[in-house]
Amino acid sequence: MSRPIDLARNQIIRLAAPHTLLGISGGADSMALAIAASQLLRDTRFGVVIVDHGLQAGSDRVAQHAASQCAELGFTQVQIKTVSTSGDEASARTARYAAFEQALSESGAQRLLLAHTKDDQAEQVLLGILRGSGTRTLAGIPPIRGRYARPLLELTRADTESICQRAGVDYWEDPSNTDTAYRRNHIRHKVLPFLREQLGGQLTESLARTARLAAADAEALEAWAHQAWEQSRGTQGINLQVLQSFPPAIGSRVLRLAAAEAGARNLSSERTSALCALAGVGTNKSRSAGPVQLDGKISAFRRSSVIVFTTTR
C-alpha cells in the first residue's frame, strides 16, 4: 500500500496545471497539501493563497504563521488575502472563493488545489442523506470542478496529520471546528464517532464509496437528461408526450434544466415535484393545472400539449 505522502504527491501531479495555486488555511489537511506540493516545486510553479477571514481574534497571526511555514517549505509566491465577512460561515465561504477567484486572475494560474479529505467527503455524504438529497448531492465533493481540484480526497484526516508530524510541520486546529452548534461539526464530532463505535467497520470508506457510485450515476443521468431535453423541447415549449415517454428520473431532470434555463433559481425538491405534477411526470397522478411559481419570478404553465416557462412581472 502506498504511503499517504506518495498518494498525495501522485494526485497533485495528476491534477495540477503548469501554474497552480494552493488554498492553505494552516490546518493539518492543507499543510499536508503544502508539504506534498513542495516536493514537486522543481516541475510545477506553485503559489500559495492564505485567506484571513478575520472571524476569530488572532486570525492574522494564524495566517502569518502558515505563510512562514510555506516559505520554509520553499514556496516563493505566498500571499495572504484579508477579506471582510458578516461573521458567519456562509459569508466567510463566499468571501474565500471571491479571494481565490481574484488570486487566480491576478496570477494567471490555471488551477487552485484545495485539501478536502475522505473524511470531509464522508461528512458531506451523510449530511446529504440526512437532508433527503438525490444523486447529485450524494456524489459529494467533486475531485475537479472548473479551476478547482481536490487531490487529497483519497486521504483521511489521520493521514494528513501523520504527513505533518513526519515532516515536523505544526498545524492550526480551528476552534470553531469543535463547535457542535454547526451541523457539520456535529456530524464530525458526535454522529460519525457514535456510528463507528456502534457499527464498527469502514464507515468513512463506505460513505466515500457511496459518493463515487452516486457521482457516476449522476453523470450518466445528467447526460441522458440533456439528450431528452433536446428531444422534447420545441418552439412552443416542452412537448409533454415526448417528456412523459422518459422515466421520471429523466423527466424531472429535464424540467429542472428547462426551469434553470428560463431563469428559475434555488429550485427545491418541493418545487420540482410541483413541476412534475404539472407535467404528469412520475407516479404523481394528481396532475395540477398550474401555473407553478418559481424563484426568479418564473412561472410554468401547461398549454395543451406543452409546458411553457414565462417571466412574471
Ligand SMILES: Nc1ncnc2c1ncn2[C@@H]1O[C@H](COP(=O)(O)OP(=O)(O)OP(=O)(O)O)[C@@H](O)[C@H]1O
Ligand atoms: N482560510 C483559508 N485560506 C485558504 N484556503 C482555505 C481556507 N480555508 C479553507 N481553505 C481551503 O479549503 C479547504 C476546505 O476547507 P474547509 O473544510 O474549512 O471548507 P468547507 O467549508 O468544508 O469546504 P468548501 O467551503 O470548500 O465547500 C481547505 O483544506 C483549504 O484547502
